[in-house]
Amino acid sequence: MEADDLALVERARAGERDAFRALVVRFQRKVYAVALGIVKDPDLAWDVAQETFVRVHRGLGDFKGDSAFSTWLFRIATHLSIDAVRRERSARKEDVDEVRESDLEDGGEGILATPLGTDPRQNALRRELGEKIEEALATLPEKHRTILVLRELEGLSYEELAERLGIHKGTVMSRLFHARKKMQAALREYAGIRGDADRDGEDET
Amino acid sequence: MTKKDCVRFAPMIGAREGELSEVEARALAAHLAMCRRCQELAARFARTDGLVAEALLARANARDFAPFVDQVMDRIGTGAPQGARSGRGLLGWVGRHWKGTLSVTAPALAALAVFMYVHFGGPGQVASLEISSQGVSTVLQTSDGPVVLLPPEEHPS
Numbered sequence: 479m480e481a482d483d484l485a486l487v488e489r490a491r492a493g494e495r496d497a498f499r500a501l502v503v504r505f506q507r508k509v510y511a512v513a514l515g516i517v518k519d520p521d522l523a524w525d526v527a528q529e530t531f532v533r534v535h536r537g538l539g540d541f542k543g544d545s546a547f548s549t550w551l552f553r554i555a556t557h558l559s560i561d562a563v564r565r566e567r568s569a570r571k572e573d574v575d576e577v578r579e580s581d582l583e584d585g586g587e588g589i590l591a592t593p594l595g596t597d598p599r600q601n602a603l604r605r606e607l608g609e610k611i612e613e614a615l616a617t618l619p620e621k622h623r624t625i626l627v628l629r630e631l632e633g634l635s636y637e638e639l640a641e642r643l644g645i646h647k648g649t650v651m652s653r654l655f656h657a658r659k660k661m662q663a664a665l666r667e668y669a670g671i672r673g674d675a676d677r678d679g680e681d682e683t
Numbered sequence: 684m685t686k687k688d689c690v691r692f693a694p695m696i697g698a699r700e701g702e703l704s705e706v707e708a709r710a711l712a713a714h715l716a717m718c719r720r721c722q723e724l725a726a727r728f729a730r731t732d733g734l735v736a737e738a739l740l741a742r743a744n745a746r747d748f749a750p751f752v753d754q755v756m757d758r759i760g761t762g763a764p765q766g767a768r769s770g771r772g773l774l775g776w777v778g779r780h781w782k783g784t785l786s787v788t789a790p791a792l793a794a795l796a797v798f799m800y801v802h803f804g805g806p807g808q809v810a811s812l813e814i815s816s817q818g819v820s821t822v823l824q825t826s827d828g829p830v831v832l833l834p835p836e837e838h839p840s
Contacts, residue, residue: 490764491764493764495756495759495761498756498759498764499752499756502751502752502755502756503752506748506751506752507740507743507744507746507748508740508743510743510746510748510751511736511739511740511742511743512739514739514742514743515735515739520742520746524751527751528751528754528755528758531755531759532755532758532759535759535764536764537764538764539764605741607734607738608737608738608741608742609738611734611735611737611738612738612739612742615735615738615739626735627735627739630732630733630734630735630736631735631736631739631740635699635702636698636702637702648694651694651695651698652694654694654697655693655694655696655697658697658728658731661731661735662727662728662731665731
């Protein structure tokens with residue numbers, strides 16, 4: 479049976495390298511995925527993920543266990559990712575958080591109108607979709623990327639997002655709304671591709 | 684129902700169970716029941732829900748992670764995590780900050796040692812006591828000859 483996170487943390491804290499190694503292997507891909515979602519660049523995400531584990535190891539003595547190990551781990555990953563983005567980006571206009579009437583205008587209709595299946599053609603579409611999602615995500619401002627990644631990948635609640643990002647719950651809700659709207663808009667071109675593909679499929683049947 | 688209602692309720696679309704107050708959840712449900720535009724918005728959000736996670740995890744799973752853990756372990760080195768060796772509390776803190784602790788306590792300990800030597804040393808051990816400063820060192824003139832008290836930074840570790 480796999481040791482639980484806390485048991486591995488205790489052993490790692492006592493200096494057992496194998497225990498810390500097991501923690502790295504257990505979380506490395508998800509930490510990388512979070513970093514990739516926020517920093518966009520795969521190599522930078524790799525570095526951020528590594529730095530996350532180095533910082534975690536350095537801080538094991540101070541980990542109180544008040545929250546889950548994974549919560550602590552991903553908090554560090556999030557902050558390092560945001561720091562990395564902010565170091566790299568040039569000054570640019572930040573989007574506002576509040577929701578206006580113009581934000582309710584339609585965008586991205588028709589995308590993903592049908593769920594993807596499991597046949598080869600749909601698998602190919604799924605791969606293509608993954609690439610398009612990543613491209614679309616990369617077009618979002620950092621704060622919208624971050625909140626969407628944390629919401630979807632880590633599954634954080636509004637309260638947890640507010641705590642993690644140091645913003646009010648209302649800001650969380652409106653920022654998530656903007657992030658989703660921007661994703662829809664960024665996928666609009668792909669929606670056309672999907673629409674053609676779907677129509678072709680219908681013609682064949 | 685006005686556009687202002689939509690502006691109010693749109694950010695609530697996509698909330699999970701328990702994330703809205705009962706009042707908010709009821710008001711949103713009532714609005715959605717009447718507003719076709721927000722119904723469509725909710726449907727569009729629902730269609731893309733979870734796709735970001737799926738795409739990022741798929742990308743992570745496609746990458747070769749074989750060297751990752753070794754690179755992390757190399758960066759960590761062979762040392763135990765901070766706090767693991769010296770424990771917690773005052774002793775742990777002193778262990779981690781021994782240089783600072785030594786520099787602060789050494790003069791007091793030296794003074795205490797002199798006091799003990801003068802007052803409790805046997806007869807004939809101290810004929811006279813003269814303290815003078817020579818640079819950063821303090822010299823005790825005792826009956827057995829001069830004794831140089833080293834400053835903290837010169838104490839052997």
